[in-house]
Amino acid sequence: MTAATARSRLVALPKELIFQIIGKLDLAALLRLSAACKSLYHLVSSSALIQYQIELERAGYVNGPASGPLTIVQRRALLRDYRRSGTGYPGQGAKTSILTLAL
Secondary structure (H helix, E strand, O other), X not given: OOHHHHHHHHXXXXXXXXXXXXXXXXXXXXXXHHOOOHHHHHHHHHOHHHHHHHHHHHHOEEXXXXXXXXXXXXXXXXXXXXXXXXXXXXXXXXXXXXXXXXX
16 A cells, blocks of 8 residues: 555545644654645644644643643643733643643
8 A cells, every 4th residue: 555545545544633643643653644645734734633742742841631721722722822912821841731820
């Protein structure tokens, strides 16, 4: 099977299944996947959850409990606010939960 055939078979899967698969990838693998073809790039870039996971890993954070008070969109906005503030990320260099940022 060629790489193009493998990509076309992956893209043919239901989007929910693709998101479950790529949600398990680390940052480097996500970036490689999004560079593989336009369809995969659009899937990765259109998912708020995947974009949040990318930003978390870049910042050195881990996600807090899913039952927390913030939605993915709110958590992602919080990460962006810290980045834009010019002070960097609190606890930078340590694996800090994003929920600690909201307190």
